Amino acid sequence: MSNLNLTQYLQQQSGHLTPELAQVIETIAATCNTIDQALQKGALAGILGSAENENVQGETQKKLDVISNDYLIDALKVHPHVGGLASEELDDFTPAQANGKYLVLFDPLDGSSNIDINMCVGTIFSILPAKNTVTQAADFMQAGTEQVAAGYVLYGPSTMLALTVGNGVAFFTFDPESQQFILTADQVKVSEETQEFAINASNQRHWEQPVKRYIDELLAGKTSVRAKDFNMRWVACMVGDIHRILCRGGIFLYPYDLKDPKKAGRLRLMYEANPMSMLIEQAGGASTTGRVRILDIQPTELHQRVPVIIGSKQEVELVTSYH
Structure with a gap:
């Protein structure tokens, strides 16, 4: 270099x-x-x-x-x-x-x-x-x-x-x-496949069914339809989690949950989700709310929140398909 x-x-x-x-x-x-x-x-x-x-x-x-x-x-x-x-x-x-x-x-x-x-x-x-x-x-x-x-x-x-x-x-x-x-x-690339995921598992009881299904399959590892073991990583800092994904692949989820149904998600669209989504997509990964591509969302307020599912393309597409 x-x-x-x-x-x-x-x-x-x-x-x-x-x-x-x-x-x-x-x-x-x-x-x-x-x-x-x-x-x-x-x-x-x-x-x-x-x-x-x-x-x-x-x-x-x-x-x-x-x-x-x-x-x-x-x-x-x-x-x-x-x-x-x-x-x-x-x-x-x-x-x-x-x-x-x-x-x-x-x-x-x-x-x-x-x-x-x-x-x-x-x-x-x-x-x-x-x-x-x-x-x-x-x-x-x-x-x-x-x-x-x-x-x-x-x-x-x-x-x-x-x-x-x-x-x-x-x-x-x-x-x-x-x-x-x-x-x-330069030209950093996110691997399409991965065996690492990042999610705050303490919110599991509040997740929607598609996310529960996806995480259950990862936790079941080789005994599930995924036929391979996964490791969970969680830094409690989105920058750290996204940096790891850019370096070695992975998927990060902060999904919509029912803990506070009035909040569409936890992360801010304009300050966190959009810039991270641009980075990940530019590196060949994908980013959705579970339902729509994040970069396509038309903002309506400065502090709008959205669910975020971001990282290696195959994993993001799979969990999005479960929705």
Whole structure:
């Protein structure tokens, strides 16, 4: 693998993105480096623990949720090419530059329940075209197929950026010496077959029958119609689970369940499901709600939730067929 840094890679992708979009992506990556530095200090900087308030989702925020959100807002709202921002942590959108060409949506710190136990967390981002000056939430209501770029940064043993600009998926690893993201894998592919699955099994009693049937078959292993054994993996951080699938295949399910029938799903369409679906599809995988392709969903609100079944194509198609 060549030692291309992120800037050089984006220059090589000039047929798939504008110079303005490249600059937005570089700003996101640089801000994630700042978030990473805060995470590295952890308890030393007094940034662990609860912020003692709730976000728009009704979830208790961690201090680093708030810090990460502020870093991204501050860096992007003054960016000349960003027309507006939306964060999973904030009730409303944030207007930016009147002539900005792009909208950025993000989950500033996915898996934040892992922060205080020093487990992996990540930042997820989605970039849409700004079709006019941003004045209302409706300006963000574009299907996932409209995304011009998507990615995540995984803060793990090494800090990694996964990125797509619509021309496959590339991995970059942050080099602490050069302070740059260096290309370490290009045209990443998700294997069509797998023997790994990720699901929160504590919700089993609330699942719909198609998901119960599918998981029962996996758990029965060689004795079932699947005729092979499966392993369950669950990181409690979507970035970590999706990164594993991009590296070695698998399927991740956060399906619709009857625990709270009023909620269509657990994960947010605009901040989590859409960007991850673009990445997985660009790597040859698939992503559905169990009933429809996620990227085809027309959003109706900024914080819309959807069920997510995502990963190796054969498995996603099988469980979707059970619905």
